[in-house]
Amino acid sequence: MNTSVTSRILETFPVSAGAFIVTLYGDVVAPRGGELWMGNIVEACRAVQISESRVRTAVSRLVASERIAGEKHGRKSYYRLTEAANREFTHAARLIYSRPRAEPLRGWHLVALPQGAGREALVHKLSRLRFGMAQPHLAILPDRGEPLPPLGAIHFRATTTDDLTELARSAWQLDALAGRIDRFVEGFSPLEGCSFPPAEALGLRLLLVHIFRDIALSDPALPLGMLPDTWQSPAARALFARLYLALTPDADAAVAASFVDRNGTLTADPTRIARRIADLSYH
Secondary structure, three states: OOOHHHHHHHHHOOOOHHHHHHHHHHHHHHHHOOEEEHHHHHHHHHOOOOOHHHHHHHHHHHHHOOOEEEEEEOOEEEEEEOHHHHHHHHHHHHHHHOOOOOOOOOEEEEEEOOOOOOHHHHHHHHHHOOOEEEEOOEEEEEEOOOOOOOOOOOEEEEOOOOOOHHHHHHHHOHHHHHHHHHHHHHHHHHHOOOOOOHHHHHHHHHHHHHHHHHHHOOOOOOOHHHOOOOOOHHHHHHHHHHHHHHHHHHHHHHHHHHOEEOOEEOOOOHHHHHHHHHHHHOO
């Protein structure tokens, strides 16, 4: 396998084994029954230069943290995402593969952050939902009509005619996010128009999802007037969609050739796969 393209991307975007394995499950395994043989996990990670020892250590840690659960059948071990981890990636998938909601801004979600016990866990949960920390005790998020799960805190909606641009830019550290978006566009643009062997195409598609996931889960989808003039998020999302669609035939061929669960070759859910491809095709 020619790893020069993969190596160049990894120089810019180093990945941890545990987080990459979660991406593997969300992108490949969840739409195909949810379970995967340990040997396939090692194989997929090898494509992005993660050694088997790192994979096995990461899998042990993911099991200990109840992100995945394993079961032995004969001499082989099989792993699947736990329900909690599966719900988390299902939420993430809506932000990664689907088009951003086009509804106009209705106002703002505001959440009061408590002091003491529970604060750190709440901040982590809100950050996963793309809230920004506007003040030490206040989290905010644009309200575009998207449903939110129960937050376990004082949560209300508000509208205002005040200019919240400076508040928003500090709440989400937009300069840092813009830098990550720019690096994504610069790092992955050279892949356009290229073809790769199946195993390498799968590794590159997983890297594409893995790096873009961080952007998709961080971008608060602020009104354009609040964003820097050089904001490249729409271009990054369009690039992600084009590359994902281009890499998918060969990447899926790699999965079909060797990926198995305890019942044999992974079986894709055609509805979930078709919905993902349709969503990406409209970018």
